Amino acid sequence: MPAPIAQLLPHRGLVRGSVVQLSGATAIHAGLVASVTESGGWAALIGTPRFGLLAATEMGANLKRCAVVPDPGPDPIAVAAVLVDGxxxxxxxxxxxxxPPSRARAITARARRTGAILVVTDGRWPTVDLHLDARVAGYRGLSAVGGRITGVDLTVEARARGHQPCRADVAVTGRAGGVTWVAIQDDSVPLKVAR
Incomplete structure (x- = not known):
């Protein structure tokens, strides 16, 4: 995980064999794929044709270590069950x-046995080990008269099973052809999103 988000987690990262539910801003998806592939791991993206591959690359992802299945057909869960094996x-x-709980239990058991991390989005998995929710709190680089977005501020909440929820504000900022993840300090004042 990107460092500021890892600080929210009980084990300072994702645990092999766990199931994670992601919701909200998709920057966290790209950051996760980047963290895994940059460190030599393999990632698969199933049913996510609009996943930001360029954003993940800018965060450090190695696309040679990514399998992309944009249209998994009528049973994406079966595709995931095969991919958690390797x-x-x-x-x-x-x-x-x-x-359904019975189907989720079978795939969760398979992921635990192989040490894969299964991340689910855009739906409901009956039992997860960790839920991460990222919401856009503001944008960087804009002023009252215009400008260019150079980053986004996220409010990230982690709810791990058996632990108290943790929350942090994180800035995801473009710098020198890459992207940095930094915990926002109290003295930082981003431009807030109009609601």
Missing amino acids: IDLVVLSLAGADV
């Missing part, structure tokens, strides 16, 4: 579906 990180979009 891939370190499997990101599965449920496309709004609710997964």
Whole structure:
């Protein structure tokens, strides 16, 4: 995980064999794929045709270590079940579906046995080890008269099973052809999103 988000987690990173639910801003998805592939792991993206591959690359992702299945057909869960056997990180979009508990248990057990991390988005998985939610809190680089967006501020909440929820504000900023993740200090005042 990017360092400021890892600080929110009980083990300072994702635990092999766990199931993680991601919701909210997609920057966290790209940061996760970048962290895994940059460190030599393999990632698979299932049912996410609009995933920001360029954003992940700018965050350090190695796309040679990514399998992309934009259209997994009628049963994306079956595709995920196969990929957890040999891939370190499997990101599965449920496309709004609710997964039956019996089916989820079988795939969760498989991920635990192989040490894969299964990340589910856009739907409901009955039991997860960790839920990460990232919401846009503001943008950087804009002023009252215009400008160019150079970063985004996120409010990230982590809810790990058996632990108190943790929350942090994180800035994701473009710098020198790359992207940095930094915890926002109290003296930083980003431009807030109009609601």
